[in-house]
Amino acid sequence: MFNPTKKLQRSSQILSILAKYGFKDAIARLPWKGSRASVDHSIDVDTVSVYARIRMALEELGPAFIKLGQSASTREGLLPKDLVDELKRLEDNVPPFEVDIKSYLAEELELDIDAYFQEIVAEPFAAASIAQVYRATLIDGTQTVLKVRRPGIDEMMRSDLALMRDIAKILTMYNDVLENLNLSLIVESFSMTLQEEMSLVIERHNIERFAKNFKGNKGIKVPRVYPELSSDRVLCMEYLDGFKVTDVAEIKRRGMDVQSLVKNGINLYLEQVIIHGFFHGDPHPGNMMVMPDGRIAFLDFGNMGKLLGIDRRLLEEFIQSAISEDAVRLADVIEDVAVVSHIPDRNQFERSLYEIFDMIDNVSLGDLSLDLLFNKLWKIIGDNRLYFPEYIYQLMRGISLMEGIGRQLYPDLNIMESIKPFARRIMMERLSPQAMFKKGKYKVESFVRDVEKLPEDMRALVRLFRTGNFTLNHRLISARSFNTILRKGVNRIVIGIMFMSLNLLGGMIIVARVEPKWWGIPVFAWICLGSAWVFAVYLFIAMIRAKDND
Secondary structure, three states: OOOHHHHHHHHHHHHHHHHHOOOOOHHHHHHOOOOHHHHOOOOOOOOOOHHHHHHHHHHOOOHHHHHHHOOOOOOOOOHHHHHHHOOOOOOOOOOOOOHHHHHHHHHHHHOOOOOOEEEEOOOOEEOOOOOEEEEEOOOOOOEEOOOOOOOOOHHHHHHHHHHHHHHHHHHHHHHHHHHHOOHHHHHHHHHHHHHEEEEEHHHHHHHHHHHOOOOOOOOEEOOOOOOOOOOOOEEEOOOOOOOOOOHHHHHHOOOOOOHHHHHHHHHHHHHHHHOEEEEEEOHHHHHEEEEOOOEEEEEOOOEEEEHHHHHHHHHHHHHHHHOOOOOOHHHHHHHHHHOOOOOOOOOHHHHHHHHHHHHHHHOOOOOOOHHHHHHHHHHHHHHHHOOOOOHHHHHHHHHHHHHHHHHHHHHOOHHHHHHHHHHHHHHHHHOOOOHHHHHHHHHHHHHHHHHHHHHHHHHHHHHHHHOOOOOOOOOOOOOHHHHHHHHHHHHHHHHHHHHHHHHHHHHHHHHHHOOOOOOOOHHHHHHHHHHHHHHHHHHHHHHHHHHHHO
16 A cells, blocks of 8 residues: 555656646646645746746656556547657656665575576666666676666555646546547556556566467577576566667678568567467567577567457457458447447447548558558547457557658558458368367357256246336337247247247156157157157257348
């Protein structure tokens, strides 16, 4: 739990910063108390745009607010373009904290540090808002890095997250545009992501899972981790001696084939997403490295995207619909994925998707880029107020970053061509006998469960009739259509009752051992059970046809 006193102090500091950048109206609506002096701003609001002032305020508010701004910058369809451009300028630059690193490690790991390390460099070589990184050498001479979390960062982040929720609620009430943005959902999604990013135990598990997914792959290098020298605040892992992925001069100096390197990088990322459902959430150039032997290494595994089973199936549906240019099916998938959707005109929504397909068909491969597609897609998302789970934004950002890196190295890159082999693989897997059998088995099991529940459902329905609590919700349609629907509904109920009755009768005949028999089962039981399953098949086909017609 965060300290209430520190929360109060922090809220006063936030008031002062908001006032400094001219947000007096927002301050007046916040539920916190602050001194009159704290609302005097020190910049000329008439000479600086409101979006620039938002960015400047976030930078001064500190790490949690900077990361929130960076996260919000990926919601391009939901935010004004000028604001997104300002948020993309946010940088997580913080001075390193001073600490006796050996004492810190000894206290945190409860180990004799000299028994495990030959040397630990006292000064960090990289610093960020959550942690900073040191070079170290193990007793056996292995070069490692130590990622160490900042002292007190937990309480500060929790306090800031609590304040963010307050601010989001107030701003949502204050501004209709912000209400439409689902600002509270953005903050909650960001909160979960940030808490995972702060835990170095979770990051270690992410690296171990990533390494397992790519075991035996010769195109990638995953750093080794040392669990015995790690905790929730310390992460010890192998030092990777490579060079920046965008260092074209170094790539050429080493005689590496740029096109093969780019293709390998794109394929590795697509494999993370499509095959494993576990992908790097922020693959910018600083988080990617090329090893001397040409392998690609990803760094910083705190921010990882995860696809559950249903997410992967929806992604497969999305890819198949896009490849086959089926806008109606694609629109259904997008609605299924969205957490919130307000589509005012379904026909226009589908037409917008067809326009994307038309653009793909009519733009030359060399000129086609994901930025072009995403700009169109973000426009559709904004127009229909669609809000997606966090992994969707991570995925779109990740693929966009990977394409940007690829085009910087190899301008003729066409990422759509790289996606097609994975799409074909998905289609082949889904059409395989095993997949078809599994899908059919699931359908049958689902149908049997529904049939088994039918007696309980019928009893519940009768109970509602008896108690007078039965409520019918309906919409006005033509009398002929209503009669047709009613007749079909009653027919299906009757068929269901006959199915259960014949099964029950068949069971009673078997128990009674009625003669004559065939294969040890009474002939009359065979007739009853056979008739029951004829009714079941008929009902199943009728339900499928009705679903297609709907």
